[in-house]
Amino acid sequence: MIREHQSKSRPVADEIRRSIIEDLPDIADIKDEDLQGKVVDAWAYSLSSSSFHRISDIPGEGNPNILVLRRGNQTDHLRGVAHLALKIVDVFEGTYPEVNIDRDIVLAGALCHDIGKPYEFDPANRERWSKDPSRFGQPALRHSVYGAHICLTVGLPEEIAHIALGHSLEGQHIGLSTECYIVRHADHTWWHVAGAVGLLEPHSLVDVGTMMRARSIDVAQR
Numbered sequence: 001m002i003r004e005h006q007s008k009s010r011p012v013a014d015e016i017r018r019s020i021i022e023d024l025p026d027i028a029d030i031k032d033e034d035l036q037g038k039v040v041d042a043w044a045y046s047l048s049s050s051s052f053h054r055i056s057d058i059p060g061e062g063n064p065n066i067l068v069l070r071r072g073n074q075t076d077h078l079r080g081v082a083h084l085a086l087k088i089v090d091v092f093e094g095t096y097p098e099v100n101i102d103r104d105i106v107l108a109g110a111l112c113h114d115i116g117k118p119y120e121f122d123p124a125n126r127e128r129w130s131k132d133p134s135r136f137g138q139p140a141l142r143h144s145v146y147g148a149h150i151c152l153t154v155g156l157p158e159e160i161a162h163i164a165l166g167h168s169l170e171g172q173h174i175g176l177s178t179e180c181y182i183v184r185h186a187d188h189t190w191w192h193v194a195g196a197v198g199l200l201e202p203h204s205l206v207d208v209g210t211m212m213r214a215r216s217i218d219v220a221q222r
C-alpha cells in the first residue's frame with residue numbers, strides 16, 4: 001500500500017529518456033554501453049519519482065537555498081563536475097602512466113553523483129517535510145542517501161552508488177574509493193570556485209569556510 005505521503009513513480013516516457021541525453025550529452029562518452037544505459041535508466045527513474053520532468057528543471061543549487069547559482073541550472077553543475085573530474089584523471093595519467101583509475105566509473109559517477117536531487121529538491125516533498133519535521137525529518141533523506149537508493153534500485157554498479165553516497169557529507173563516515181575521492185573533490189572544487197569567481201548568490205555561501213572573498217561580477221543573461 002502506498003501511503004499518502006509517498007510519491008508514486010510516473011511511467012518512464014521516452015521523452016524523459018531523450019531529455020536526459022540532451023541535458024547530459026557526456027553520457028555518450030561512457031565506453032561501457034551497459035553502464036551508459038543504466039545511467040539513463042537511473043536518471044529516468046529518479047525524475048519519474050519526482051515532480052521534475054527534466055534535469056535542467058532542477059535549480060542550480062548545492063542543497064535547497066544553499067550555494068545558489070546566479071544563473072544556470074543543475075546540468076551546468078553535473079557537467080562541470082564530470083569535466084573537472086576527468087581533467088583530474090588526465091593530469092595524473094599524463095604525468096604518471098602507472099596510475100590505475102577507472103575512467104568510466106569516474107564519468108558515470110560524476111554524472112550520477114547528485115541523482116538524488118529530484119527528491120531532495122521536489123517542492124511537494126519539501127512542503128511535506130516543512131509541515132511536520134517531527135514526523136518526517138527535514139529532509140527525510142538527503143540527496144546523497146536517496147541517490148544511492150536510486151542507483152542500487154536500477155542495477156547500477158555498487159561503485160556508482162558509493163559515489164552518490166560518498167561525494168557528500170555522508171562520505172566522511174566511510175572509506176572512499178579512488179574514483180569517489182576524485183568525484184568528491186571535483187564536486188567540492190566546483191562549488192568553491194563558483195563561489196570565489198562570483199557565480200553564487202552571496203547569501204547562499206554557507207559552509208565554504210572563512211577564506212573566500214567572492215569577486216563581484218555582472219552575471220551575463222542567457
Ligand SMILES: [Fe+2]
Pocket residue numbers: 062113114143144167168
Ligand atoms: Fe551533492
Ligand SMILES: [Fe+2]
Pocket residue numbers: 077081113114187
Ligand atoms: Fe554536486
